[in-house]
Amino acid sequence: MTSSANVVRVIDTSSDCPEIPIIERNGRGRVVLWPGNGARFRSFQLISLTEGGSTIPLSHASDCVYYVISGTGRIVDLGGDGTSELVEGTMVHIDAGDSYRIETDARIEILGGPCPPDAAFYAGIAALEGAL
16 A cells, blocks of 8 residues: 555646736746645745846745746845845755745746745635645
């Protein structure tokens, strides 16, 4: 007997990942790993920003980690005046409760999100409702 905890799934980001409204301008946010596809302890969002792109202001009740897959940009600490540059291969950790925004002047692709999943992140998204 195999438990569902031992099941391996391949997630196709081009078709299996619903949009998430976290982009303020010039980009796209998609849910990759979340409670809707069985994740209980971790979440991943794929954030793709193009020239002049940014997320909306974000904050989570738990810690958050992102990995920069490609491109360059910055993460802005909205609770202070700090900005950290992001380049390909960078990982960034955000403490629980901190407010931030991800921005780029060119393009950037980032994978990550809060751990455990943040129910507020998915609130109000019809395709995702009932998954949490």
